[in-house]
């Protein structure tokens with residue numbers, strides 16, 4: 211079966227659908243227009259469709275020649291609340307929203323994987339479940355679909371586009387492939403006063419600075435370089451004017467790790483460092499950590515299988531073994547906690563770049579992708595599913 215050749219014939223329709231979704235980005239857990247576009251594309255195809263109750267998520271099930279195992283293929287559908295500055299003719303028509311993470315391409319590739327596999331049901335036994343999932347960008351969409359009992363299979367697979375590697379290549383690694391992402395906030399409370407008489411106040415501002423620096427010391431002194439931890443202080447806020455010592459200072463940021471152990475100890479370390487530095491200066495630190503997505507951990511066996519499939523599909527030199535995880539986060543992590551599988555990266559580096567050679571990454575207001583690589587994505591979905599469910 212030449213999946214690549216057949217996927218390439220679908221490219222014009224796949225690009226058209228991706229552009230249509232790109233023009234009309236939707237946010238969060240409710241992406242009804244995108245869902246309806248997907249369902250419209252699937253009219254006339256013999257599949258079972260289960261709609262989510264708490265989200266606009268949809269699971270489309272396709273049965274093969276005989277009974278057998280099942281696999282989930284996942285595409286996310288949501289965009290980001292940010293402006294688009296690509297200048298593309300099919301740019302977002304909704305101000306302040308952009309498909310800057312490529313989920314428009316993920317959705318279109320998955321729709322076309324449905325169409326491709328529909329032509330070749332004799333190639334597999336069992337069921338392919340296509341998971342169209344909203345709310346990836348921090349809304350835990352995958353978790354809601356799991357909680358509703360929509361997600362169940364013997365294996366799972368997803369692709370995420372990445373503009374920073376050559377178009378049409380696929381990259382991946384077993385084990386941790388993306389980070390956990392927790393939001394933390396520290397409020398240091400002192401006692402306000404006159405800026406000319408700090409001894410008569412309890413100034414929380416230098417204490418906040420000290421905590422900000424100590425968090426960086428903490429990363430290098432308390433954590434192994436082989437079990438990475440990233441702590442970024444991304445927001446600092448205090449005071450109202452030049453001659454008043456404020457009552458409090460706020461620090462806010464992100465914590466990224468690639469193992470559950472490092473995540474737990476880093477959370478404890480942030481609390482201890484903040485509370486004790488504050489106490490040393492007669493202040494009190496309130497620490498609030500909001501847990502986001504867990505570490506995305508690829509099953510080693512399934513990743514090896516998907517790597518073999520990719521190498522057969524696109525050639526050995528076009529599969530890249532990733533040396534290290536990406537410190538971004540993914541809610542496909544929840545699916546991988548439940549079902550063995552993997553998420554791989556699909557290179558979509560655009561041909562045109564600015565003179566410096568810089569490639570706008572995902573989440574950039576200038577993110578663009580080489581749409582030709584979508585054929586590789588469609589073919590890879592079909593090849594992974596049929597190899598796993600070999601008839």
Ligand SMILES: [Zn+2]
Nearest residue numbers: 311347572573
């Ligand atoms: Zn994203």
Ligand SMILES: [Zn+2]
Nearest residue numbers: 311313346370
């Ligand atoms: Zn994404």
